[in-house]
Amino acid sequence: MRLAELIMALVMAVFSAYLMWKSAELPIGWIRDAGPGGGAFPFWLATGMLICCAAILYNWVRRRSPPSQSEDVFMDRESVQLVGVVAVALTLMIGAIHFIGVYFSLPIFMAFYMRFLGRHSWRLVSGFLILTPIVTFLFFEIALQKTLPKGFTEPLFYPLYDFFM
Amino acid sequence: MDIIHLLANGFLIAFEPLNLGLVIFGAGVGLFIGAMPGLGSVNGVAILLPLTFLVPPTSAVIFLGAIYYGAMYGGAISSIMLGIPGASTAVATTFDGRPMAMQGKADHALIAAAVASFVGGTISIILFTAFAPPLAETALAFGPPEEFALMLLAFATFVGLGGDDIPKTFFSIFVGLVLSAVGFDVVSGEPRLVFFDISGFSHGINFLVLAIGIYGIGEMLWTIDVSRGSVNMSKATVSVARTMEALKRIMKSWKTMVMGSFLGYFVGILPAAGATPGSLMAYGIAKSMAKDGKSFGKGNIDGVLAPESANNAASTGSMLPMLTLGIPGSPTTAILLGGMVMWGLEPGPLLFVNHTEFVWGLIASLYAANFFAVIINILFIPAFIAVLKLPFTILAPIIFGLCVVGGYVPTQDMHDVWLMLIFGIVGYLMRKLDYPLAPAVLAIVLGPIAERSMRQSLLGSHGDVMTFFDRPISGVIMVAAIILILMPLRKHLPFGRKKAAI
Numbered sequence: 001m002r003l004a005e006l007i008m009a010l011v012m013a014v015f016s017a018y019l020m021w022k023s024a025e026l027p028i029g030w031i032r033d034a035g036p037g038g039g040a041f042p043f044w045l046a047t048g049m050l051i052c053c054a055a056i057l058y059n060w061v062r063r064r065s066p067p068s069q070s071e072d073v074f075m076d077r078e079s080v081q082l083v084g085v086v087a088v089a090l091t092l093m094i095g096a097i098h099f100i101g102v103y104f105s106l107p108i109f110m111a112f113y114m115r116f117l118g119r120h121s122w123r124l125v126s127g128f129l130i131l132t133p134i135v136t137f138l139f140f141e142i143a144l145q146k147t148l149p150k151g152f153t154e155p156l157f158y159p160l161y162d163f164f165m
Numbered sequence: 166m167d168i169i170h171l172l173a174n175g176f177l178i179a180f181e182p183l184n185l186g187l188v189i190f191g192a193g194v195g196l197f198i199g200a201m202p203g204l205g206s207v208n209g210v211a212i213l214l215p216l217t218f219l220v221p222p223t224s225a226v227i228f229l230g231a232i233y234y235g236a237m238y239g240g241a242i243s244s245i246m247l248g249i250p251g252a253s254t255a256v257a258t259t260f261d262g263r264p265m266a267m268q269g270k271a272d273h274a275l276i277a278a279a280v281a282s283f284v285g286g287t288i289s290i291i292l293f294t295a296f297a298p299p300l301a302e303t304a305l306a307f308g309p310p311e312e313f314a315l316m317l318l319a320f321a322t323f324v325g326l327g328g329d330d331i332p333k334t335f336f337s338i339f340v341g342l343v344l345s346a347v348g349f350d351v352v353s354g355e356p357r358l359v360f361f362d363i364s365g366f367s368h369g370i371n372f373l374v375l376a377i378g379i380y381g382i383g384e385m386l387w388t389i390d391v392s393r394g395s396v397n398m399s400k401a402t403v404s405v406a407r408t409m410e411a412l413k414r415i416m417k418s419w420k421t422m423v424m425g426s427f428l429g430y431f432v433g434i435l436p437a438a439g440a441t442p443g444s445l446m447a448y449g450i451a452k453s454m455a456k457d458g459k460s461f462g463k464g465n466i467d468g469v470l471a472p473e474s475a476n477n478a479a480s481t482g483s484m485l486p487m488l489t490l491g492i493p494g495s496p497t498t499a500i501l502l503g504g505m506v507m508w509g510l511e512p513g514p515l516l517f518v519n520h521t522e523f524v525w526g527l528i529a530s531l532y533a534a535n536f537f538a539v540i541i542n543i544l545f546i547p548a549f550i551a552v553l554k555l556p557f558t559i560l561a562p563i564i565f566g567l568c569v570v571g572g573y574v575p576t577q578d579m580h581d582v583w584l585m586l587i588f589g590i591v592g593y594l595m596r597k598l599d600y601p602l603a604p605a606v607l608a609i610v611l612g613p614i615a616e617r618s619m620r621q622s623l624l625g626s627h628g629d630v631m632t633f634f635d636r637p638i639s640g641v642i643m644v645a646a647i648i649l650i651l652m653p654l655r656k657h658l659p660f661g662r663k664k665a666a667i
Contacts, residue, residue, distance in 0.1 A: 019343055022360065036619075036623065045342045045346070052336035059330075082390065083390050090382070113565075114562060117558050147577070148574075
C-alpha cells in the first residue's frame with residue numbers, strides 16, 4: 001500500500017507537469033484589462049495538482065495518510081487475478097470493436113465472462129450470445145438511430161438497414 | 166397560490182402517459198439498481214443516461230429522477246437482507262436493519278425502510294416546492310461573479326466538510342477542472358490541451374466519459390475486488406398481518422422520521438454532504454434522542470427509520486441547488502445537470518422562467534415517483550429479495566456492455582470509449598488509495614461554467630479581482646467559501662496546535 005501510494009503520487013505529479021506544459025501553449029499570464037489568458041485556467045489548476053502531489057508525498061514521508069501507514073499489500077494475488085482478468089478482457093473487447101464491431105465483440109466478451117468467470121451453463125450463455133446483438137441493434141440502431149461501430153462486418157448489416165429503413 | 170397553480174400544471178405533464186410510464190418504470194429500475202450490492206443511484210443514472218436519448222429531455226430527466234428515487238429506496242434492501250449496504254447512502258441502515266433481520270424481523274425492517282423513505286421523500290418534496298421558487302427568484306439577480314462564487318462554495322464544501330484527505334480532495338477537484346478545460350478556449354476559441362494532437366480531444370472530454378468510467382467501470386472493478394467470498398442472506402416472512410403489525414409500530418416513531426427528513430433535506434443541499442452523512446447524522450441523533458439508546462445497533466426499528474427517511478430527503482435536497490442555482494448537491498445530480506446541459510437546458514434560475522413546464526413537470530413527477538416507489542417496494546418485497554440472488558457474473562458483463570455502448574453513443578467516437586476505460590481503471594486504483602472521486606465528477610460538470618463565469622466577471626471589471634468581493638451577495642459567498650477552504654488548515658496553525666495540545 002505504501003509503495004502504491006508513492007507511485008501514484010509520482011505518476012500524478014508527472015501528469016500534472018505535463019498538463020502545465022501543455023496548457024502553456026496558450027497565454028497563461030494576466031492580460032491587461034481582460035483578466036487571465038486562455039491557458040491560465042488549466043495552467044494554474046495543473047499547478048495546483050502538482051502542489052497537491054507534493055503535499056501527498058510530504059504526508060507519505062511523514063506517514064500521515066492511512067495508505068502511507070498501511071503495510072498491507074495494495075492488491076493481493078487474488079485481487080490482481082480477478083480484476084486483472086476483467087480489465088484485460090475489457091481492453092481486448094474494446095480493441096476488437098475496431099475490427100469486428102460491437103455486434104461480435106460484445107457477445108464474445110459476455111460469453112467469456114459468464115462461462116469462464118461465472119461458470120454458468122452453456123444454455124444460458126448461448127441465450128445471451130444470441131439476444132445481446134439483437135437487443136442492442138433494435139435499441140440503438142433502430143430506436144435511437146445511433147450507428148454503432150461494426151468494423152469489417154459492416155456489409156453483413158446491409159440487408160438489415162434495407163429492411164428497417 | 167401561484168405555486169399550487171404551477172404544481173397542478175406540473176402534474177398534468179407528469180401524468181402524460183409517456184411520463185407516467187417512465188416514472189413507474191424508472192422507480193422500478195431504480196429499486197432494482199439500489200438493491201444490487203455496490204450499485205446506487207449515481208451508478209444507475211450514469212450508466213443509463215445515454216439510453217434516454219430515446220425520449221424528449223423532459224421525459225428523460227423525469228425518468229432519471231425516478232431512478233434516483235427508486236435507488237434510494239432499494240439501497241435498504243441489501244443492507245437489511247445481506248448486511249451489505251446497497252449503496253453508501255444505506256450504510257447506516259445496516260446498523261439496525263441487519264440485527265432485525267437476524268432476529269427474524271426482516272419484513273418489519275424492510276417495511277420500516279419503505280415507509281421511512283416515503284415520509285422522507287414526501288416531507289422533502291414539500292419543502293422543495295416551497296423553497297425552490299423564491300430561491301430561484303433571488304438567484305435571477307445573480308451575475309457571473311455570484312455564479313463563480315457559488316461554484317467556489319460548492320468545491321469549498323468538499324474541502325471543509327468532506328473529511329477526506331485534504332490534498333487528495335484538492336487534487337480530485339483540480340483534475341476534474343483541468344479535464345473540463347480540454348477542447349478549446351471558451352473565450353478566444355483556440356484549441357486547448359489537445360493531447361498528442363489526437364483529434365478526439367478537440368471535442369473536449371464529455372462529462373459522461375468520466376462519470377461512466379468512474380461510476381460504471383471503476384465501480385464494477387471495485388465491487389469485483391471487494392465482494393468475493395460468500396454472503397449470508399436472511400430469511401423474510403411476509404404476510405398481511407405482520408405488515409399491519411409493523412405499520413402500527415412504525416407510526417409510533419413518527420417523530421424520528423420527521424427529524425430524519427428535515428435533517429436529511431438540509432444536509433442534502435450541501436454538495437459535499439448529501440445522503441450518506443445525512444443518514445449517519447440522523448442515526449446518531451435518533452440514538453441520542455431515544456430513551457432506550459442502548460438498544461440501537463441491536464435491532465431497534467428507529468435505527469432503520471431515521472437513516473432511511475434522511476437519505477431520501479437528502480436526495481431531494483440535493484436537487485434544490487441543482488435546479489435553482491445550477492450547482493449540483495450530489496454526484497448524482499451532477500450527472501443529471503450534465504445531462505440537462507447536453508439536452509440544451511441551461512440549469513440555473515432562468516430555468517424557472519424559460520422552462521416552467523420542465524421544472525414543474527419534474528417536481529410533480531418527483532411526487533409521483535415517491536408514491537410509486539413505496540407501492541412497488543412494499544408489493545414486490547419478495548421479488549427484490551430474489552434480485553439479491555442474481556449472480557454477479559451475469560450482471561457484471563451486462564453492465565460493462567452498457568458502459569461501453571453508453572460511452573460511445575453521445576459522441577459516436579471510439580476515442581471516448583478508450584478514455585472511459587482508462588478513467589475506470591485509474592479511478593479504481595485511486596479509490597483504493599483513498600482519493601475521493603466525487604469532486605472530480607462535480608468539477609468536470611461545473612468546470613466550463615466556472616471558467617466562463619470567472620472570465621466574464623473579469624472581462625466586465627477590466628481585470629479587477631475585487632469584483633467578486635464588491636458585490637454584496639457574491640462577497641458573502643466568497644468569504645464563506647474561503648473560510649471553508651481554510652478550515653482544514655486550522656490544525657496546522659501554531660494557534661490551533663496549542664489549543665489541541667491542551
